[in-house]
Amino acid sequence: MFAALRVRNFRLYASANLVSLTGTWMQRIGQDWLVLQLSGGSGVALGITTALQFAPTLLFSFYGGVLADRYDKRRVLTMTQSVMGVLALGLGLLVVTDAIALWHVYLLAAALGVASSLDMPVRQSFVSEMVGPDRLANAVSLNSTVFNGARLVGPALAGTLIGVSGGDTGPAFLVNAASFAVTITALLAMRGSELHRSRPVARARGQLREALGYTRRHPDLVLAMALAFVAGTFGFNTQITIALMAREEYGLGATAFGFLSTCYAVGSLSGALLSTRRSTRPLQRFLVVSAGAFGVLLVVAGLMPNEASFAVALVPTGAAALVFSVACNSFVQLGVAPEMRGRVLALYFTCFMGGTPLGAPVIGWVSEHLGARWGFIAGGLACATAAVVAAALLARGRRVRLELHVRPPRAQLHVAARPPVPAAAAALVDAADGEVPGEQVARDPDPHAAPGRSAHRLR
DSSP states (O other): OOGGGGSHHHHHHHHHHHHHHHHHHHHHHHHHHHHHHHHTSOHHHHHHHHHHHHTHHHHHHHHHHHHHHHSOHHHHHHHHHHHHHHHHHHHHHHHHTTOOOHHHHHHHHHHHHHHHHHHHHHHHHHHHHHHOGGGHHHHHHHHHHHHHHHHHHHHHHHHHHHHHTTTOOHHHHHHHHHHHHHHHHHHHHSOGGGOOOOOOOOOOTTHHHHHHHHHHTOHHHHHHHHHHHHIIIIISOHHHHHHHIIIIISOOOHHHHHHHHHHHHHHHHHHHHHHTTOOSOOOHHHHHHHHHHHHHHHHHHHTOSSHHHHHHHHHHHHHHHHHHHHHHHHHHHTTSOGGGHHHHHHHHHHHHHHTHHHHHHHHHHHHHHHOTHHHHHHHHHHHHHHHHHHHHHHHTTSOEEEEEETTTTEEEEEEOOOOOOOHHHHHHHHHHHOSOTTOBOOOOOOTTSOTTOOOOOBO
């Protein structure tokens, strides 16, 4: 379950990441509270701040992917983490000196969004360099576990610190600024000789177009990104939908809203821990089933009659969300050639997170006009529909059989392989289309291997 933690470099990274992400969640809570203080409780101002922080993902993630493929990832991460630390420090100093204005928050949120959009694809692709392909799936799951562990701790610490400070959000930002120093120290302490570095890509024109063409030639990657786009746009809006359910549907206050968010986070943490057991690339049908399960559970949560049953339903919903997102991340990372990993991951995160500024207003409008429950139900229906369409595409030309067993009770899905393709035709298809959908890309060839020995694809 914790195989990736046997790697010293990853242990340093994961430990520092827990501290840094806790600080990041503290800043998110502090920033939202600060905007409400400065704007007189304006929800519009809060929405503008969120949009400014996440919209840069659509514009700059691709460039972060190019940086990841061209340059030393550890050096790039040191620079992006330093910039984000300086931005958090600047916001904290403006607050504690009472010089803060709303436009300062807007400006710094946008700058943080740009730095984060460049940092994300580099950070994700750096995981494979720390642990290698054999432990990559486990490392991705542990990363999600760290993220959700910080999600449980960070908001609570932020709320306590802001309360102790008499409503002053400055200390939360200063703590976050200090947390980036921990990450930078860990990056500098890593052993470069133990990294599984991929060959840097030379600077050239058309590298973004090359990543788009590479993805288009791999239907399995297109499938994963399409599912990620629908789930990220319509399903992963729980900060909005849980708040609306708590206030509009059940008439609850801020404390109860915090409890409901914690229930979802507990489920997410459970899903991330469950995913650590995976050591290989997920199958395409696992992505489809997990996306469908997430959609169904969103619908079920939206139909719950009272706050107690809603809280219970949020736990498996959060678990399903993380099982799907971790599987999708692992599927993309393990199915990409090393020299393309940064750019393709940038495209993946653009699909997964770039739809948030589009989907959040849609879900908000649906909740406002049809009722808070429909925020959950509409998002769930979108995810379930995407899963059904993906399943139909995968089943095309195949024989699909569902077996139901009574003892022990279980359902088993069988998908018959296509008829064998002649070797000559298979070679032509392989040359034209790249890896067979669902196949794991082989690791980098060992530079110390004997001459004439080549890396083979993993079947």
